[in-house]
Amino acid sequence: MGYAFNLGDVGFLRSAAGLVAAAEVDRLPLTSASYLADVAAARSLAGDRASALLETVLLRRKAMSKVDSPERWLFTDAALQQATPALVAGHRARRLVGRDVHDVTCSVGVDLVAVARVAARCVGSDLDPVRLAMARNNIDAANVAATLLRADALGPVTRGTAVLADPGRRDASGRRRWRPEDFAPPLGALAETYRGRDLAVKCTPGIDFADVPWADEVELVSLDGAVREACLWTGDLATGVRRRATVLRSDGTEWTVTDTQDDDCPVLPVGEWIIDPDGAVVRAGLVRHYATAHGLGQLDERIAYLTGPVPPPGVRAFRVLEHGRYTEKALRATLARLDVGRVEILVRGLDVDPNALRPRLKPRGGGEASVVLTRIGRAPVAIVCRAERTSS
Template sequence: MTAGFGFGSGDVGYLSSAAGAAALAEVEALALADSTRIADVAALRRRFAERTPALLETVLLRRRAAAKLDALPGTAQWLFTDEALQQASAAPVARHRARRIARAAPDTVVHDVTCSIGTELAALTEVTDRVLGSDLDPVRLAMARHNLDGAGSVRAGSVRAEVVRADALAPVSRGTVVLADPGRRGGGRRRFDPADYQPALDRLLEVYAGRDMVVKVAPGIDFEKIELLGFQGEIEVTSWRSSVREACLWSPGLTEPGVRRRAVILDRDEQITDADPQDCAVRPAGRWIIDPDGAVVRAGLVRHYGTRHGLWQLDPDIAYLSGDELPTGVRGFEVLESLNYSEKRLRQALTARDCGALEILVRGVRDVQADPDALRRRLRLRGSVALSVVITRIGTGAAARAIAFVCRPSR
């Protein structure tokens, strides 16, 4: 196994050479499947000796990167480290951010102070010719130079981006929009505390105080901690392919006045902010139940989203929405029946409907929310129909009750 291989500058030099490119083409031609992996690796070691780990890791990382980055030109020939690939934004997310920066500051140089292997630079050079990248890690910086096809500078068509070695906490540019993606992984583990980011989030905000700045952070970051650090701008949460990808901090000069939260749903090219109307009623379930996109929930904009689409809440503290019509392009759950939740009642209702495959959605009911798969196993369903069940809490205090909605998914 070569996962997590530690590339050195010599490896990058070799992989970037004509000989390295030819060797990579040979490795790429191999299946490297579980059934052939041992034989393939043995053959590679005979052919390439000590170069084998770097070659093998690069090909495996390129295959992993395809679904994430193939929208960016040339990424099939990029170099990666495992950790850098894990943290790199998916191409649609990076492109969204690049376009937004270009709109907000069209005549300003954008300086990616943690450019790593160059994903953000590649997206930026599609929309602006005023781009600078820097990083402290010499291996990742060499990979960025290779990935963006140059030595010390990069070109994408006629667009040029300078790439230099520098510490993000020792500014080397003035009057730029600063883009930062502090490291949130180390030793194979994620860093959840912003004080443990590399560089630490509080230091980044301090060093670039008063500058136009965009900072990528983990989507699960505590928003209150960010406010305690003195950040007064906008927190944007972005989803792609129905999955929350990241949160991003935008300094006040790069966003609209009064906007502090934004949800971006790239799959539907939809954005919701806390400046939008939020006159969302609370009513019993209608024909459909909608589980809002994770970016909407994470950004705390469920009421705003519901108002936009003519929906209402089942409970003011629960993120499920309901309506008599399903918004275009949104997956929903058509209510077939509702019942006071208990496993026995739910099993009886599902058995009566010949349910065999069950999707479980749950909010506000702790014992089920802790392990919905365990509930599915206990129900022991043997039918032929695929259904969904939405289990949630309605009401608070002594009036609170758990309700199960047996549903037919729209797709």
């Protein structure tokens, strides 16, 4: 759950004494081995605020992957976990350039800062006074302008603005998929509250598209191979497509595929390359559209693996070495013959646990390989490959 910050903690952390203390604590290792000494040092600097100080420094270190220059930012543990990585937040904000925007669930202000950099005017609101105080600090740290209000996301306090929402996630353990009511506020209530307004709702990529029929466009976004979010767009913020997959990379490259593109891709036998499409493409249901755009085919019409003579640019693809019907015995023999000692196992369409299978294969050679396990029709197939990064 993390430390429970209060307004006094935020005031201290924003003060001159708090800034000096945080800089001192940031010089400490803050490891399990140094825990007792670090706590003693923090107490000597901040007394009763030591816990808030230690938590802040640790969260700032974790925030490096999500926020540019987080050394002056304030977070709670839960807010940081839900925060959008900077590249993803910046990508979403591009649709809001020059608009008046209201972030109705602004929390500590990660998305608010990204929007404030491009919007004409920006308002952020939240019910939690501590997170609002942190948002004020973070807006100042980022040197952007935004108005902050304490307000319920389901009680509109602005007119004529585009609306951005990032509802919290309730405990959905034990269920196989997220439902609209698993969010706080619920997705349906947000849609109803802002009916007729241009709305962007960030939610988990596990949402079933059928559960959000009010969304004019659903965009799945991945960053460096990990699917980060689904964004539900309405009104003029939508672009005329129903489904979009956007792939971002830290090196600044990006590409997108939509359901308006051709999806007339064939089913092909195993070719020179195997391509495992980015998770955003798979989750958006755009595998066939992606395949057609790159001259690829499916191994099986129900499986996302693709094959072809030339892989797409800028992806990690798998050059086929050998393939055949999958049995553990046959695969073990193939790996031994190819002198494979390090093996990556990818699985789609078969009930195989890669972590359980790997030791049973007993790979002992000096080389490495990737093994794609799948089915073609009803036949289980093993495809032994060499992973390569294609040039952009």
